[in-house]
Amino acid sequence: MFKDxxxxxxxTGGIxxxxxxxxxxxxxKAGANVNVIxxxxxxxxxxxxxxxxxxxNPVLSDLYFDTQSLVKHIDLATWADAAVIAPATANTIAKLAHGIADDALSTTLLAVTAPVMICPSMNTDMYQNIRVQRNLDILETDGWHIIDPDSGVLACKAVGAGRLPDPWxxxxxxxxxxxxxxxKGKxxxxxxxxxxxxxxxVRFVSNHSSGKMGYAIARAAEKRGGTVTLVSGPVNLDAPVGIERIDVETCEQMASQMLSNLDQADIIIKVAAVADYKPIDPKTSKIKKKDNNNKDLCISMxxxxxxxxxxxxxxxxxxFVVGFAAETDDLEKNALLKIKKKNLDMIAANLVGSSDSGFKADTNKVKLFFRDGSLFDIPLMEKEKVANILIDQVIKKMG
Structure with a gap:
């Protein structure tokens, strides 16, 4: 997204x-060309x-002494694909809300027509002040994007909202x-x-799924305007921003949540690697070695x-329903069989076992099989990119 x-x-002048x-x-690092004011x-x-x-790049801090061009601020405003103010103080927010242009930053931003994102950062009482909130409302009404500050202990020792969110x-x-x-609207x-x-x-039956592919798809869909509900098994991943995450553990819990949210969904993408079998009689106490007369332990499933x-x-x-299939052999045969048997519109299939794709890797390569018999091959790439290509194909097939 940020390349070039x-x-x-x-x-602005905040801690x-x-x-x-x-x-x-x-x-x-993401590939953007950045000018700092x-x-x-x-x-x-x-x-x-x-x-x-x-x-x-040279930093702009003064309209009249830092550059030979007296219209440098206009050049930068025209050049920008987006602008982000981080941190944004109460003073700068007030200037921008009321069209005051008395320094390099405020003057430049008045000429920016690209998207602008404001990240307020200040003392809690300052942030909650009705005048500051009014100014933020003005900017948001005008179409600028406001990022709410985090809460916590501030540099002034106050506790509450006002911390600049993490850069990531x-x-x-x-x-x-x-x-x-x-x-948007989906x-x-x-x-x-x-x-x-x-x-x-203390023991359970599971598999090697890391959740990385499903989380990448959820993030990509949210950024593209979708309202996303993510039903997640146990993973070591942070909840994606702007997404409702429902945590489950067992297959029955996941089935219950998926089916209860099904009627409201336009697109269903089932990426989870669900355990196909479960123990018939899970024990309420830990199974001890002494409880087993033989060295072999048999668990009925x-x-x-x-x-x-x-x-x-x-x-x-x-x-539109999308399934995922992790196979060890006969990839195409098994994928096409599942599309018909499970009434799917598309299935994303890949062979597991390679260190650069599949469960735990940050990259993946998949083949997309469709109900109409067509095929789309996604070569090895980062899972974030795979997610966006998959969504591209869903949108294309939905018309």
Whole structure:
């Protein structure tokens, strides 16, 4: 998303200005070309040289003395694909809300026609002040994007809202702003991760799913404007921003949540690797070695509900259902069989066992099989990219 994008980074005079350095580093790492505009008070916290070295561009801090061009601010405003102010102080927010242009940053932003994101950061009482909130409302009404501050212990020792969010979060929200909204108005139901079926209170049956592919699809769908519900088995992943996550453990719990949310969904993408079988008689106490007369332990298993088949049986003609299949052999044969047997519109299939794709890897390669017999091959790439290509194909097939 950020490759070759032109991003204006505005930095104002708050203690959180040091976080702007990390945000700048993340933007550059993502491939963006960044120009930094600072207020004079911001330079009391972070030196100009730091921003110039990291951005590889001259920093604008004064309209009349830092450049030979007296219209540099207009050049930057026209150049920008997006602007983000982090941190944004109460003073700068007030200026922007009322069209005051008395420094390099405020003057430039008045000429920006690209999306603008404001990240307030200040003392809790200042942030909650009715005048500051009124100014933020004005900017939001005008179409600017406001990122709510985090809560916690502030530099002034106050406790409450006012902390600048982590740079990765700001980057994520800026990416969402720049992403096309071709799923706006659509509700997407996604399942991810493994399920666990208890043997006793300390042991369970499960699989190697990390949840990375399902979470990537949920994030991509949210950034493209969709309203996303994510039903997740146990994973070591943070909840995606802007998404309702429902945590479950067993197949029966996942089936219950998927089916209860099914009627409201336009697109259902079942990525979770659900345990096909579960112990018939899970023990309420830990199984001890002394309880087993033989060295071998036999556990009787029974089949779990087939969630994807249940969804396929209940789907309407207006719903689009995508399944995932992790296979060890006969990929195409098994995938096509599942499409017909489970009444799917599409299935994403891949062979497991390779270290660079599948469950735990950050990359994946899949083949997309469709109900109409067509095939789309996604070569090895990051799972975030796979997710967006998969969504592209869903949208294409839905017309």
């Amino acid at each position: 994008k032109h991003i204006l980074l505005g930095v 959180a200005a040091y976080k702007a350095v990390e945000l700048l580093r993340l933007l550059k 600072v207020t004079k008070s911001a330079l009391k916290f972070v030196g100009k040289t730091t921003f110039e070295v990291l951005s590889e 979060f700001i980057l994520d929200r800026l990416e969402a702003i720049l992403t096309r909204k071709d799923l 509700k997407i139901l996604v399942s991810a991760g493994p399920t666990v079926e208890p043997i006793d209170p 029974t089949e779990n509900p087939d969630i994807l088949k249940l969804i396929g049986e209940k789907k309407t003609k207006d719903q």
